[in-house]
Each structure stands twice: as structure tokens, then as C-alpha cells.
Amino acid sequence: MTTETLPILAILGGTGDLGTGLARRWAQAGYQVLIGSRTQEKAEAAVADLREVMAERGVGEISVQAMENLAAAQAADIVAITVPFSHQASTLELVKPALQGKILIDVTVPLVPPKVARVQLPEGGSAGQIAQDLLGEEVAVVSAFQNVAAAHLQEGSGLDCDVLVCGNKKVAREQVITLIEAAGMRGFHAGMINNAAAAEALTSVLIVINKQYSCHAGIRITGLDHD
Amino acid sequence: MTTETLPILAILGGTGDLGTGLARRWAQAGYQVLIGSRTQEKAEAAVADLREVMAERGVGEISVQAMENLAAAQAADIVAITVPFSHQASTLELVKPALQGKILIDVTVPLVPPKVARVQLPEGGSAGQIAQDLLGEEVAVVSAFQNVAAAHLQEGSGLDCDVLVCGNKKVAREQVITLIEAAGMRGFHAGMINNAAAAEALTSVLIVINKQYSCHAGIRITGLDHD
Numbered sequence: 001m002t003t004e005t006l007p008i009l010a011i012l013g014g015t016g017d018l019g020t021g022l023a024r025r026w027a028q029a030g031y032q033v034l035i036g037s038r039t040q041e042k043a044e045a046a047v048a049d050l051r052e053v054m055a056e057r058g059v060g061e062i063s064v065q066a067m068e069n070l071a072a073a074q075a076a077d078i079v080a081i082t083v084p085f086s087h088q089a090s091t092l093e094l095v096k097p098a099l100q101g102k103i104l105i106d107v108t109v110p111l112v113p114p115k116v117a118r119v120q121l122p123e124g125g126s127a128g129q130i131a132q133d134l135l136g137e138e139v140a141v142v143s144a145f146q147n148v149a150a151a152h153l154q155e156g157s158g159l160d161c162d163v164l165v166c167g168n169k170k171v172a173r174e175q176v177i178t179l180i181e182a183a184g185m186r187g188f189h190a191g192m193i194n195n196a197a198a199a200e201a202l203t204s205v206l207i208v209i210n211k212q213y214s215c216h217a218g219i220r221i222t223g224l225d226h227d
Numbered sequence: 228m229t230t231e232t233l234p235i236l237a238i239l240g241g242t243g244d245l246g247t248g249l250a251r252r253w254a255q256a257g258y259q260v261l262i263g264s265r266t267q268e269k270a271e272a273a274v275a276d277l278r279e280v281m282a283e284r285g286v287g288e289i290s291v292q293a294m295e296n297l298a299a300a301q302a303a304d305i306v307a308i309t310v311p312f313s314h315q316a317s318t319l320e321l322v323k324p325a326l327q328g329k330i331l332i333d334v335t336v337p338l339v340p341p342k343v344a345r346v347q348l349p350e351g352g353s354a355g356q357i358a359q360d361l362l363g364e365e366v367a368v369v370s371a372f373q374n375v376a377a378a379h380l381q382e383g384s385g386l387d388c389d390v391l392v393c394g395n396k397k398v399a400r401e402q403v404i405t406l407i408e409a410a411g412m413r414g415f416h417a418g419m420i421n422n423a424a425a426a427e428a429l430t431s432v433l434i435v436i437n438k439q440y441s442c443h444a445g446i447r448i449t450g451l452d453h454d
Contacts, residue, residue: 201425
């Protein structure tokens with residue numbers, strides 16, 4: 001991969017709301033996107049939907065492909081996982097050999113249904129930390145996108161939401177921030193991977209606010225001017 | 228206390244940066260504020276500073292008084308605690324009898340020096356939950372202000388920062404939101420007291436961002452429009 005070439009992106013669980021939203025934004029930004037799913041059939045359906053939405057938006061050529069999760073992880077340079085918390089560990093176990101030396105963008109929020117409006121962080125402290133522990137140090141786990149509403153990601157317009165980016169390797173966080181910017185948002189270095197707890201817990205708070213205001217809330221970082 | 232009368236506010240640890248900031252804003256908004264400290268002397272010094280700043284700002288009559296923490300808690304209708312995490316439990320044990328039937332605004336952030344940029348939530352899940360467990364159900368603990376920079380609170384101007392408000396009693400949360408608005412900010416119902424973990428964890432993330440940008444960052448909730 002030269003500096004001129006964009007990395008190939010895989011989205012595991014790319015048929016869900018969040019995965020669909022990321023796929024739309026990255027495909028539209030010119031990235032080659034591999035939609036991963038547990039079955040080839042579901043991945044194909046998601047790709048067909050994606051092509052339809054892009055055509056409606058008047059977006060020309062896009063580069064997307066349907067694959068099973070493991071094949072997608074093998075073929076990609078950077079892999080995002082957007083599956084429910086209950087499927088995070090099993091999905092990562094499946095693709096672990098394919099992730100060595102790569103960046104894994106963990107979008108998992110450790111919600112415990114039915115009380116999703118209640119912060120219930122896992123024993124490992126955060127889903128991000130669980131992913132890093134499971135995958136080992138040869139995989140750079142970067143936690144991101146926990147506070148972006150899927151509904152807004154799926155839209156074609158601007159996004160009034162910032163992304164907190166946690167991970168143990170700064171270079172990896174920076175690559176993810178580039179992808180966040182390509183998707184139309186601002187990304188912020190938010191510390192080591194265990195700080196993912198903050199973004200993951202915040203999702204339940206945003207669910208509380210969504211219920212009150214019938215909205216899809218997000219956050220912005222303020223006060224960045226020197227003072 | 229009738230509906231026309233403003234509640235009397237105590238700020239335990241009111242000589243610190245955050246307590247000073249809250250005192251300035253509430254005193255300026257016309258509330259009677261009791262500055263609590265471990266010693267009468269330190270409280271008196273803080274009150275003298277407060278009067279000086281108010282005079283500089285051209286604020287007329289203000290109602291502030293210096294007291295030791297227990298006396299301040301006894302005399303107030305609503306009590307805020309703004310002490311370091313390491314002093315939270317001992318301070319609450321001291322004033323517990325004076326808090327029965329009242330609202331306790333817990334501003335504690337469970338930072339563990341020296342690694343304050345690292346999320347390290349306590350075993351009880353959050354400082355807010357620890358306070359509620361310690362004080363019992365006759366005290367309405369409401370967690371707030373964890374993500375507001377003291378430097379901005381101390382200023383006289385507007386604040387570009389929202390406040391997440393957690394607590395088990397909605398009526399108590401609403402009274403705290405009124406106080407947040409009096410201080411120039413927006414407050415949001417953010418769920419039960421254990422959701423305080425989200426705001427408390429977020430403080431370490433903001434510390435990371437502050438270091439990068441040499442700023443005093445905060446957050447705003449976005450996406451509140453119905454869609």
C-alpha cells in the first residue's frame with residue numbers, strides 16, 4: 001500500500017444500521033469497501049441496497065463487494081466491526097488470524113438489552129479493551145463511532161457529531177481519524193483503549209436523551225479555542 | 228420553602244476551583260450561597276474572594292456566607308459537593324445527618340492521580356453511585372457538572388458546555404437542571420444515578436483533549452431537532 005493508495009476497508013456486520021451507514025459514507029468518499037456478513041447472501045443484499053442508494057444520490061462509480069466476514073477481514077487493510085455486543089467476541093475469534101498487523105476499528109457498544117438506557121459496562125471495563133485483550137498486541141484496536149446515530153450516518157448530508165477515538169497506538173488512531181473525516185465528521189484522540197469506556201457509557205446516556213426529545217442525539221467537543 | 232423562594236445552596240469544598248466557579252454563578256444569579264470548607268478560615272477567604280470578583284463585575288448585593296461543611300449542609304436546602312474523589316466519602320459521612328430529605332449534587336470525578344487522563348472508574352461503578360449508596364434513599368443524589376471546566380465556570384461570560392444530570396428521582400434532577408440554567412448552561416436528564424459513570428469517564432477523555440489543544444474542552448449535545 002503506497003501513500004497514494006487508499007486502504008481497502010472491510011465492515012464486519014456491514015448489513016446492520018451502523019455498518020450500512022459507514023459503508024455509504026466510505027464508498028461515497030471513494031474507498032473500496034468490503035461488506036462482510038455471516039452469510040454471503042445477506043452481504044449481497046446489503047451491497048445491492050448500497051448501490052441503489054448511491055445511484056439515487058447520483059454518485060457514480062463505487063467500489064463495493066459482498067463477502068463473508070472472514071474473507072472480508074482477509075482482503076482488507078483496515079477492518080471495522082459493527083456487530084451487537086453479544087456477537088463481538090465470537091466474530092473476533094473467527095477473524096483473528098486475518099487481523100494480525102492490521103487496524104481493527106471496534107464500534108461495539110456493550111448495551112445489555114432490554115435496559116439499553118442504563119450504563120452497564122462489562123467486566124473487562126469496555127468492549128474496546130475486551131477486543132484488544134482478545135486479539136493481542138499485533139492488532140491495533142481503535143474504538144470509534146459509538147456516539148454517532150446510525151440514522152444520521154445513513155443520510156447523505158452533513159453530520160453534527162464528533163467521534164472519540166481510543167487506542168493504544170497513536171499512528172493507528174490517526175488513520176482512523178482520516179476515515180472519520182472522510183465520513184464527514186471530526187475525530188478526537190481520546191486516550192488509550194480502556195478510555196473507550198467513556199464513549200461506550202455515553203451511548204446509554206444518548207439513548208435516554210433520544211427518548212426524551214424523540215431525536216438521534218450526538219455530541220460535539222466544545223471549548224477548543226486556546227484561552 | 229414556597230415556590231417563590233429560591234432554595235439556599237451550600238457548596239461543600241467551595242474553596243476549590245469548581246466550587247468557586249459554581250459559587251460565582253449562583254451568587255450572581257441571586258441565590259443565597261453558603262461556602263463550606265473544612266475550616267471556617269478557608270471558607271471566609273473564599274467568600275472574600277467571591278465578593279471581590281462580584282464587585283469587579285459590577286454585581287450589586289449578593290448573599291454569601293462562610294461556614295464549616297457540616298454547618299453549611301445543615302443550613303442549606305440543596306447541597307453540592309465539589310471535593311476531590313479522595314475526600315468524597317469522608318465528607319459525605321460527616322454531613323450525612325444534615326442531608327436527609329435533601330438533594331445532594333455530586334460533582335465528584337473519580338480521577339486517580341497521577342493518571343488522570345486514564346478512565347479508572349471505581350468499584351461501585353461511579354462516584355455518584357457511591358454517594359447514593361453511602362447516603363441512603365432519603366437523600367436524592369444528583370450527579371452533575373463533571374464535564375464543565377472550572378476555568379470556564381469562573382468566568383463571567385457564557386458557557387459553551389452542556390451538563391449531564393443523573394439521579395434516581397426525576398423531580399430532584401429537574402431542580403438541579405434549574406440551577407444549571409441559572410448558571411448559564413443547559414442540563415439534560417441523563418438517566419439513573421449509575422449513569423453518572425458516563426459523565427465521570429468522559430472527564431478523563433476531556434483531559435486528553437485539553438492536553439492536545441491546550442484548551443478547556445467541554446461537550447454539547449447535538450441532533451436534538453426531531454427528524
